Amino acid sequence: MKILFFNVSAVEKNIIDEWADTQLISVKTLPVSIDYDNIDLTRDFDAVIFYPGKSFQTDEKLYARLAENGMKQISVKSTGYDNGRL
16 A cells, blocks of 8 residues: 655654554655645555645545546545535
């Protein structure tokens, strides 16, 4: 399993890297948000984790693009109940 993790802070990166090592899973972390300009980076990965910015809340084409890139799993990095509001 290869995971691409967007919106990763320096503190999170250390924790994620340690977890990936113990689980023998390849995880690439990026400090930037996923968007139209970098969505193609997901092509070589099985799963993606990201915080859904406004574009992902309003444009289903981005999710279709993840499917086209072969994405098998998507995890949303957020909490709360009002993440669907614009």
